[in-house]
Amino acid sequence: MQTIKSSARNATLALMCCTGLAATPAFAAPSSVLLHPGGALIHEEFSLKPDQDGRTLRFLLPADADPQSIDITADDYPISSLSFRDALAPDREPELSLKRELGDVRGRIRALELVGEDAEAYRKFWRQPPVNLTNPAELPALAELMARKLAAFDDGSEARTAKLQALKEREKLLVQRLTEVGGTDFAREAVLTLDKSVSGPVEVHCVYNSANAGWRPVYRLEARPDDGVVALRLDAEIWQRSGQNWKGAELQLATADPRQSMTPPALAAWIARPRPAQSAPITRSARTNMLMDSAPMSPEMLEASSFAKSSAPRYMEGASYEVWDLGVRDVYAGTAMRLPLQREELKATFSYVARPSRTRDAYLAAHLDLPAMKHFPAGDALFFVDGVPAGSSTFSLDTDNGGFADNSIYFGRDPLVTTEMKTAGQQSGREGFIDRKRTYTWDWEMTVANRHKRPINVRVEEPAPQSRDKEIVLEMQSKPEAKREDNTLYWEVNVPAGKSISINHKVLLSAPADMQVWEGR
Numbered sequence: 001m002q003t004i005k006s007s008a009r010n011a012t013l014a015l016m017c018c019t020g021l022a023a024t025p026a027f028a029a030p031s032s033v034l035l036h037p038g039g040a041l042i043h044e045e046f047s048l049k050p051d052q053d054g055r056t057l058r059f060l061l062p063a064d065a066d067p068q069s070i071d072i073t074a075d076d077y078p079i080s081s082l083s084f085r086d087a088l089a090p091d092r093e094p095e096l097s098l099k100r101e102l103g104d105v106r107g108r109i110r111a112l113e114l115v116g117e118d119a120e121a122y123r124k125f126w127r128q129p130p131v132n133l134t135n136p137a138e139l140p141a142l143a144e145l146m147a148r149k150l151a152a153f154d155d156g157s158e159a160r161t162a163k164l165q166a167l168k169e170r171e172k173l174l175v176q177r178l179t180e181v182g183g184t185d186f187a188r189e190a191v192l193t194l195d196k197s198v199s200g201p202v203e204v205h206c207v208y209n210s211a212n213a214g215w216r217p218v219y220r221l222e223a224r225p226d227d228g229v230v231a232l233r234l235d236a237e238i239w240q241r242s243g244q245n246w247k248g249a250e251l252q253l254a255t256a257d258p259r260q261s262m263t264p265p266a267l268a269a270w271i272a273r274p275r276p277a278q279s280a281p282i283t284r285s286a287r288t289n290m291l292m293d294s295a296p297m298s299p300e301m302l303e304a305s306s307f308a309k310s311s312a313p314r315y316m317e318g319a320s321y322e323v324w325d326l327g328v329r330d331v332y333a334g335t336a337m338r339l340p341l342q343r344e345e346l347k348a349t350f351s352y353v354a355r356p357s358r359t360r361d362a363y364l365a366a367h368l369d370l371p372a373m374k375h376f377p378a379g380d381a382l383f384f385v386d387g388v389p390a391g392s393s394t395f396s397l398d399t400d401n402g403g404f405a406d407n408s409i410y411f412g413r414d415p416l417v418t419t420e421m422k423t424a425g426q427q428s429g430r431e432g433f434i435d436r437k438r439t440y441t442w443d444w445e446m447t448v449a450n451r452h453k454r455p456i457n458v459r460v461e462e463p464a465p466q467s468r469d470k471e472i473v474l475e476m477q478s479k480p481e482a483k484r485e486d487n488t489l490y491w492e493v494n495v496p497a498g499k500s501i502s503i504n505h506k507v508l509l510s511a512p513a514d515m516q517v518w519e520g521r
Contacts, residue, residue: 453498
């Protein structure tokens with residue numbers, strides 16, 4: 001494949017020389033970049049000298065620049081025409097250095113392989129020398145000579161094998177880095193014609209969308225119940241695979257594509273029809289794929305030296321998205337890098353949620369006391385409790401993006417808080433002489449144990465029984481009394497340090513004796 005590309009490049013260069021065309025212009029470096037989760041909006045500024053006609057300007061854009069998004073201005077000069085054509089991309093850093101090193105490594109691999117082939121040919125020669133013996137008496141002397149030659153021959157095969165293995169590992173790493181850096185051997189050449197001739201350089205501004213860059217939010221949330229706070233850390237994992245390093249670019253991060261649709265979506269038709277036998281599989285959005293299918297981070301992502309010095313991120317709110325202004329940054333092509341965006345301690349009220357009929361575990365929940373509505377874009381998160389890892393999940397306070405209602409966050413199970421549900425009694429029977437009834441009775445005792453050295457609040461939840469027939473009568477008796485929220489019964493209890501409390505809960509169901517009842521338990 002590399003040979004084909006090199007041949008195409010040489011043929012094109014030869015054609016350009018023969019026809020007297022000017023050399024392909026170079027790329028301009030981005031002056032500012034706005035990254036969003038699905039791509040990047042890139043702004044380039046450069047000074048161009050017109051061709052001899054004084055009207056034609058030429059410059060290169062990356063091959064992945066979205067042609068529908070390209071917006072070009074040339075100072076205050078009207079542009080009479082604009083066209084694009086394919087061109088060869090000049091090698092750029094870091095791609096150029098990587099290709100040079102890869103070529104060197106492959107050359108050394110081939111040299112070692114040739115040495116091995118020569119050594120094998122030498123051994124084969126002395127194992128089967130092309131000798132015609134006319135006198136059998138000469139055989140012992142030939143055998144002795146062959147043994148002596150082979151014994152004296154040391155081709156260093158073990159050391160050569162070790163070197164080959166190390167070089168091939170290096171080759172594999174360089175190929176991977178070239179893939180991460182991105183870029184191609186081709187580009188998009190823009191040719192614009194001004195409405196009138198100019199005598200000097202023209203300042204050109206170009207804005208376009210690229211899918212070869214983006215960012216995603218990464219959170220670290222630590223619950224500290226004794227302090228009544230949740231420590232939130234928001235980092236931005238940024239990446240770009242344009243094939244060139246961005247040096248000194250104004251960098252901003254947006255929570256959404258700023259060039260999103262400008263009109264409301266059309267209303268969907270409401271059509272009632274039979275349900276298919278098997279529902280279609282649920283598909284994930286491109287945004288979800290990006291967040292969940294991304295590769296694990298390498299140690300380079302955490303290196304602060306990957307960025308130029310700049311001021312702290314500045315958060316801004318827009319009409320349809322939020323932006324962090326990161327100032328002037330250096331962003332290198334290839335491995336993703338992580339940059340701190342936000343650090344704050346959020347006041348929180350901690351409690352536990354227990355569902356004894358489903359599990360013995362109790363789950364720590366933090367209800368955030370936010371002074372004003374804040375938007376945290378959905379992202380992957382690591383959860384900790386007092387510095388101890390609790391698990392990982394997605395995080396967002398926006399319930400439409402998989403977040404938690406009422407500004408509540410769950411931090412997983414707490415092994416020091418357990419619940420147990422025991423059946424104190426369960427029976428069924430018939431009663432009444434005239435209006436006979438079928439009856440069912442369930443009697444439970446739920447125990448919540450707290451092995452912490454501090455008191456805790458626990459919300460114990462159980463499903464509220466529901467009747468789907470007016471002749472099925474349900475009665476409930478609880479101590480302490482249960483509260484109801486939709487179809488959920490709950491008890492809010494305070495459990496002292498090192499103690500346990502009990503909840504008694506009884507449900508009675510009655511129905512006509514001739515009715516077949518599914519009790520639901």
